[in-house]
Amino acid sequence: MTAQKQQTGDHVIALLVIATAQLMLVLDDSIVNIALPDIQDELGITPVHLPWVVNAYILAFGALLLLGGRIGDLWGRKRTLQVGLVLFVAASLAGGFAQDTMMLIVARAVQGVGAALTAPNALARIATTFDTRKMRDTALSLYGAMSGLGIVIGLLLGGVLTELLDWRWVFFINVPIGLLVVAGTRTLIAGERHTGRLGGFGAALGTGGMVALVYAVTRFGEEGLSDPLAHGLLAAGALLMVIFVFTQRGSSQPLLPLSLFADRNRWGAYLAMLGLAIGPMGTFYIITLYMQHVLGQGPLLTGLSWLPFALGIVVGAGLGPKLLTRIAPRQVAALGALLSAAGVFWLSRITLETQYWTAIAPGMLIVAIGFGTGVMTLTHAAVYGVDADKAGIASALLNSSQQIGVALGLAILASIAARVGTGVEAGGASTDEVLIAGYQNALMAGSGVLVAAAVLALLTLSRRSPTGQNS
Numbered sequence: 435m436t437a438q439k440q441q442t443g444d445h446v447i448a449l450l451v452i453a454t455a456q457l458m459l460v461l462d463d464s465i466v467n468i469a470l471p472d473i474q475d476e477l478g479i480t481p482v483h484l485p486w487v488v489n490a491y492i493l494a495f496g497a498l499l500l501l502g503g504r505i506g507d508l509w510g511r512k513r514t515l516q517v518g519l520v521l522f523v524a525a526s527l528a529g530g531f532a533q534d535t536m537m538l539i540v541a542r543a544v545q546g547v548g549a550a551l552t553a554p555n556a557l558a559r560i561a562t563t564f565d566t567r568k569m570r571d572t573a574l575s576l577y578g579a580m581s582g583l584g585i586v587i588g589l590l591l592g593g594v595l596t597e598l599l600d601w602r603w604v605f606f607i608n609v610p611i612g613l614l615v616v617a618g619t620r621t622l623i624a625g626e627r628h629t630g631r632l633g634g635f636g637a638a639l640g641t642g643g644m645v646a647l648v649y650a651v652t653r654f655g656e657e658g659l660s661d662p663l664a665h666g667l668l669a670a671g672a673l674l675m676v677i678f679v680f681t682q683r684g685s686s687q688p689l690l691p692l693s694l695f696a697d698r699n700r701w702g703a704y705l706a707m708l709g710l711a712i713g714p715m716g717t718f719y720i721i722t723l724y725m726q727h728v729l730g731q732g733p734l735l736t737g738l739s740w741l742p743f744a745l746g747i748v749v750g751a752g753l754g755p756k757l758l759t760r761i762a763p764r765q766v767a768a769l770g771a772l773l774s775a776a777g778v779f780w781l782s783r784i785t786l787e788t789q790y791w792t793a794i795a796p797g798m799l800i801v802a803i804g805f806g807t808g809v810m811t812l813t814h815a816a817v818y819g820v821d822a823d824k825a826g827i828a829s830a831l832l833n834s835s836q837q838i839g840v841a842l843g844l845a846i847l848a849s850i851a852a853r854v855g856t857g858v859e860a861g862g863a864s865t866d867e868v869l870i871a872g873y874q875n876a877l878m879a880g881s882g883v884l885v886a887a888a889v890l891a892l893l894t895l896s897r898r899s900p901t902g903q904n905s
């Protein structure tokens with residue numbers, strides 16, 4: 435009985451470590467955004483370089499996820515997780531003490547490297563640490579909740595810290611949190627290290643391809659969908675990834691084991707996650723702009739306004755496991771995507787007179803419930819049943835899909851909003867009418883992407899309910 439209690443205690447600590455690590459990493463996707471005006475004023479950052487305070491993190495994080503996942507598989511997930519966390523904390527401290535533009539951007543890029551080492555190995559720990567279906571579902575639910583809550587908490591916390599203290603605290607806040615997580619990792623079982631080596635050529639091709647693809651997406655977000663450099667980067671990234679896949683087929687030590695894609699359930703989860711991330715995260719961006727530019731809300735009030743989204747994430751992440759015991763994964767994932775699609779379509783009806791409590795808050799809640807349910811289900815499909823020596827790379831692929839989906843959502847919906855707004859402005863409409871017309875069309879497009887994700891989930895994910903399974 436004592437041994438069982440000890441194991442339960444270890445599992446609780448492991449769960450807290452994994453969940454807190456994920457929260458911290460996702461939080462940094464949004465916490466800095468609120469502080470950008472203050473950062474620009476104090477450091478004298480030019481408008482050309484300001485987006486890189488955000489993009490340096492996104493680029494390094496998204497581009498190095500595959501490499502981070504495979505390193506964990508080969509060199510040990512606990513050690514890789516610890517190295518990633520220490521790197522992230524050190525870079526956060528450097529960012530808080532930054533005295534010029536270059537120091538801050540480099541610190542943000544190093545944060546991204548640390549995040550890429552941490553995120554896939556934290557998720558892989560769920561698949562390899564928890565040996566019962568109930569514990570794994572609980573862990574996945576909490577992990578999924580952190581993925582959505584981090585964005586909202588980052589926005590809210592960024593506003594609070596910037597207004598009450600100083601912009602530097604959006605970086606310093608990571609230090610005590612990160613150190614607590616590092617201390618918690620000491621209780622994790624080291625786990626098995628798998629034989630093999632990291633092929634330098636394959637790693638260079640895969641990383642180069644991911645850098646080009648993620649940078650292309652960030653360029654689309656900055657310059658619009660017609661940017662020629664972004665199209666060139668997209669083509670170069672696609673070519674590198676094709677060569678990368680070709681080399682992996684003949685490699686005895688592949689960075690990306692192609693056997694992962696033999697399971698339709700798994701690659702379907704990766705593609706559906708891409709679509710599921712595009713809709714809600716693009717919506718998050720559009721509605722935040724609407725509340726600030728049209729409704730005139732400040733950063734702190736805007737952050738507080740997203741609390742229904744946070745509540746919905748928690749509800750959806752808890753609902754997913756319950757549904758999975760009764761109906762097939764494809765139906766649960768599709769239901770989540772369709773719920774989100776309905777919520778985004780609801781929000782696309784915003785006008786100058788839209789009331790927060792009767793229209794915006796319910797829409798946020800519906801979007802989040804669907805998103806939380808879908809993320810949990812797709813995570814379940816992507817990492818359950820994977821061989822232990824491939825859990826890190828399988829988790830990295832899912833993280834990559836979500837991270838690229840977030841960036842694509844921002845790029846695509848922002849571009850649609852800007853293009854439609856320009857057309858309406860040419861007709862002599864007021865500024866608010868121009869903005870709202872662009873936001874409405876962007877949100878309808880986001881709703882359409884979510885419907886497509888639901889269809890994809892129905893076509894690819896498992897048709898069998900996992901009731902009674904213990905693994």
